Amino acid sequence: MKTLLSAALVATILACDSGTDASVTGTVTITPASATLSIGDTIRFRAAVTEFTGDTTIQWITLDGHIASVDANGLVTAQSVGVADIAARVKSAPSVIASVRVNVTGSGQ
Numbered sequence: 342m343k344t345l346l347s348a349a350l351v352a353t354i355l356a357c358d359s360g361t362d363a364s365v366t367g368t369v370t371i372t373p374a375s376a377t378l379s380i381g382d383t384i385r386f387r388a389a390v391t392e393f394t395g396d397t398t399i400q401w402i403t404l405d406g407h408i409a410s411v412d413a414n415g416l417v418t419a420q421s422v423g424v425a426d427i428a429a430r431v432k433s434a435p436s437v438i439a440s441v442r443v444n445v446t447g448s449g450q
Contacts (some may be wrong), residue, residue: 365393365434365436365437366392366393366437367390367391367392367431367437368390368391368393368437369388369389369390369429369430369437369438369439370389370391370439371386371388371427371439371440371441372387373441375441375442375443375444376417376441376442376443376444377443377444377445377446378417378419378443378445379419379445379447380419380422380445380448381418381419382418382419383417383418383419385414385416385417386401386411386415386416386427386429386441387415388415388429388439390431390437393431393437395431395433395434396431396432396433397431398431398432399415399429399430399431399432400429400430400431400432400435401413401414401427401429402428402429402430403417403425403427403428405423405424405425405426406420406425407420407421407423408420408421408423408424408425408443408445409443409445415429417443419445422446422447423445424442424443425442425443425445426440426443427440427441427442427443428440
């Protein structure tokens with residue numbers, strides 16, 4: 342199910358970006374690969390870009406901001422119980438993208 346939801350997030354983000362060039366290659370790797378947080382907790386994800394020539398500025402995205410928000414530096418804050426997918430993409434080449442899953446549990450669990 343993780344792969345299915347993460348793939349859905351990536352597909353939705355790409356569909357919203359009319360400037361995507363599918364011929365661009367590269368890889369984004371996010372660490373850690375997943376996280377479980379309590380409401381109010383934070384974690385910083387890191388993104389590494391390989392096999393890509395050009396500006397490697399990362400844009401962090403979530404479509405589940407009510408569950409877990411993410412800032413421009415990959416800092417995720419757990420907002421409410423649920424599951425959120427967090428994506429990192431190369432800003433200059435939006436098709437170079439990866440995502441991770443964040444599970445948010447109740448406070449102090």
